[in-house]
Amino acid sequence: MDEKEMSEAAIGGDDDAFLALMQYHKEALLRTAIAFLKNEQDALEALQEVTYRAYKKIHTVREAAYVKTWLIRIMMNYCQDQLKRGKRYITTGEVDETIGKEDDYRLELAEALAKLKPDEQQLIYLKYFQDVKIKEIAELSSIPEGTVKSRLHKILRSLRSHFEDKGGRDHV
Amino acid sequence: MYEKEEEKLLAMKDQLDKIHLPLDEADEAIRQGFDRAKREKARSRKKRNRIWSLVAAALLFATFVTSIRVSPAFANAIAAIPGMERFVDLIQYDKGLDAILKNDYYQKVDAAQTKDGLTLTIDGVILDETGMYIYYTMKSPEAVKGLSIQKVDLQNEQEVPPSGISYGGSIPDEKANEWASEIEYNFGEPTLFENLSFTLEMDVSFQGKEISFSLPFELQENVKPGKTFVLNEEVEIDAQKFTIREITIYPLRVAVKIAFDETNTKKILGFEDMRLEDERGEVWGSIRNGLSGRGDDTYFLQSNYFEEPKKLYLRINKLQALDKDEATLIIDTEKGEIINGPKDGRLQVMEASKSGVHIIMHDSGGDPMHTYDIFTTGEDVIGKVVRISSTGMYVDENGTRHWDLTFENTNYTNPLRFELTNYPNYITGDVTVEVKE
Numbered sequence: 001m002d003e004k005e006m007s008e009a010a011i012g013g014d015d016d017a018f019l020a021l022m023q024y025h026k027e028a029l030l031r032t033a034i035a036f037l038k039n040e041q042d043a044l045e046a047l048q049e050v051t052y053r054a055y056k057k058i059h060t061v062r063e064a065a066y067v068k069t070w071l072i073r074i075m076m077n078y079c080q081d082q083l084k085r086g087k088r089y090i091t092t093g094e095v096d097e098t099i100g101k102e103d104d105y106r107l108e109l110a111e112a113l114a115k116l117k118p119d120e121q122q123l124i125y126l127k128y129f130q131d132v133k134i135k136e137i138a139e140l141s142s143i144p145e146g147t148v149k150s151r152l153h154k155i156l157r158s159l160r161s162h163f164e165d166k167g168g169r170d171h172v
Numbered sequence: 173m174y175e176k177e178e179e180k181l182l183a184m185k186d187q188l189d190k191i192h193l194p195l196d197e198a199d200e201a202i203r204q205g206f207d208r209a210k211r212e213k214a215r216s217r218k219k220r221n222r223i224w225s226l227v228a229a230a231l232l233f234a235t236f237v238t239s240i241r242v243s244p245a246f247a248n249a250i251a252a253i254p255g256m257e258r259f260v261d262l263i264q265y266d267k268g269l270d271a272i273l274k275n276d277y278y279q280k281v282d283a284a285q286t287k288d289g290l291t292l293t294i295d296g297v298i299l300d301e302t303g304m305y306i307y308y309t310m311k312s313p314e315a316v317k318g319l320s321i322q323k324v325d326l327q328n329e330q331e332v333p334p335s336g337i338s339y340g341g342s343i344p345d346e347k348a349n350e351w352a353s354e355i356e357y358n359f360g361e362p363t364l365f366e367n368l369s370f371t372l373e374m375d376v377s378f379q380g381k382e383i384s385f386s387l388p389f390e391l392q393e394n395v396k397p398g399k400t401f402v403l404n405e406e407v408e409i410d411a412q413k414f415t416i417r418e419i420t421i422y423p424l425r426v427a428v429k430i431a432f433d434e435t436n437t438k439k440i441l442g443f444e445d446m447r448l449e450d451e452r453g454e455v456w457g458s459i460r461n462g463l464s465g466r467g468d469d470t471y472f473l474q475s476n477y478f479e480e481p482k483k484l485y486l487r488i489n490k491l492q493a494l495d496k497d498e499a500t501l502i503i504d505t506e507k508g509e510i511i512n513g514p515k516d517g518r519l520q521v522m523e524a525s526k527s528g529v530h531i532i533m534h535d536s537g538g539d540p541m542h543t544y545d546i547f548t549t550g551e552d553v554i555g556k557v558v559r560i561s562s563t564g565m566y567v568d569e570n571g572t573r574h575w576d577l578t579f580e581n582t583n584y585t586n587p588l589r590f591e592l593t594n595y596p597n598y599i600t601g602d603v604t605v606e607v608k609e
Contacts, residue, residue: 015206016382019202022206023199023202026198030195030198032191034189034545040197043194045201047198048202050205051205052205052206053578055559056209056562057562111236128185156177156178159174163177
């Protein structure tokens with residue numbers, strides 16, 4: 001079974017295909033969870049919850065080709081809820097331990113991303129970390145492609161101004 | 173235009189891509205999430221099966237709450253029955269089952285099948301018109317750790333009306349190479365089988381393999397029929413009237429049919445302590461769950477089928493109830509407002525959007541481990557059904573209960589109406605009805 005057949009069968013209610021599909025995408029899902037939650041244990045718990053939610057809703061997916069992105073969005077929603085709930089509050093300071101210490105700006109970037117609104121974070125994550133096409137993002141969110149593009153620009157602009165502010169202060 | 177920012181993002185992605193992922197443990201997480209969804213699905217498969225399907229939920233709960241009340245004498249009694257010692261942990265919560273075992277209602281089967289080094293043995297079953305409890309053992313030369321049941325299906329030449337199926341429960345020990353467990357297979361409607369040849373189909377995932385068992389077995393004795401007592405006795409608690417219509421006693425459980433008076437000012441959400449007592453006041457069957465259906469409501473108690481007390485009484489003291497006009501929760505998810513609901517003010521909306529709502533309840537009382545839903549599906553202003561696709565429920569450190577609900581879609585018109593199915597508001601009284609023909 002290729003990815004498309006597997007997705008279609010899973011959407012059609014085939015349990016084996018659903019499990020195979022989760023297997024197939026587990027790496028991307030765990031990576032997403034770790035990007036947001038920053039630790040393995042919470043990421044595994046998130047994967048369990050996303051499996052549960054996905055199983056209950058997969059019949060609602062209209063386009064089999066977009067299943068992966070659909071799963072990642074469920075994961076991001078879950079992670080953001082967890083973070084918002086404060087059950088697992090992560091200070092941006094912890095980010096560099098997981099992500100790497102060599103670059104100062106990376107911490108700065110993480111800090112900037114943490115300040116974005118939840119839907120902006122999702123958009124950036126899908127576009128730059130999962131390489132999802134603008135067309136797919138647009139269709140999944142039922143908004144025009146142009147709107148996705150202008151939102152991305154707006155977010156990048158706010159990231160830039162964040163860096164510039166930082167930069168400015170650092171050099172004073 | 174924003175090349176520099178994009179570069180930074182891509183550099184961050186590269187770092188993220190190098191992070192170690194707990195891929196081995198991921199399989200277990202996927203399986204657990206799947207099992208949980210599966211169990212829930214089995215419990216709520218069809219509308220006409222609603223009554224029976226909730227039995228499974230109640231059974232899981234019954235195991236959970238009552239397993240702390242273990243009588244050593246009772247455990248010993250079960251352990252003394254050949255082949256049953258392994259199942260002591262599973263069944264010692266249920267007095268009715270004790271009686272079933274003592275009365276030889278437990279049928280020894282001892283059918284086995286080995287596939288890929290794994291042996292499934294059906295040790296025995298209990299069958300009545302409402303369901304079949306199957307006691308089985310999994311054995312392997314290696315440890316059975318990580319074994320999980322994926323699918324269970326019971327077949328007969330007649331259709332086996334499925335509803336609630338609960339299985340699994342405990343997880344095999346680290347090192348044990350044998351695992352005893354049970355399957356509680358509840359029928360969608362009372363069923364009598366003409367031919368007692370059954371096949372248990374079971375898909376198991378073990379050591380990365382999928383193993384499918386198809387194990388035929390035969391039973392010697394057919395079920396003893398349920399005994400029905402027609403009562404039609406009207407009773408009253410806190411000025412709320414209801415009629416105990418009839419009680420049917422099956423070996424595995426007792427069904428109590430109740431009809432509520434339409435002129436009641438309160439809606440009865442549930443019975444907290446409905447029970448059967450003998451003439452000495454000893455409790456033989458206590459409430460497992462209940463659910464409304466077609467005007468009549470049927471509630472299930474543990475069975476006392478084999479006990480023959482001189483007298484038997486149905487007793488009720490505590491009900492969950494709300495004034496009828498408070499029993500519907502109306503929420504505007506865009507404004508995050510509760511428009512109607514219980515007037516005690518304990519329910520509050522923490523967060524709301526069209527895709528979901530996070531509700532809290534202060535001073536919810538009771539056991540913090542006891543999780544329950546307060547409602548199931550909603551309706552919008554034009555009567556369109558809005559389903560809840562997932563519920564996160566927890567109790568925080570202040571004892572506040574949280575329900576974080578996600579709706580299946582956002583394509584509805586506010587406000588949403590939900591009929592409350594549970595709410596910790598009680599009325600008390602004293603109802604005693606003698607059960608007799």
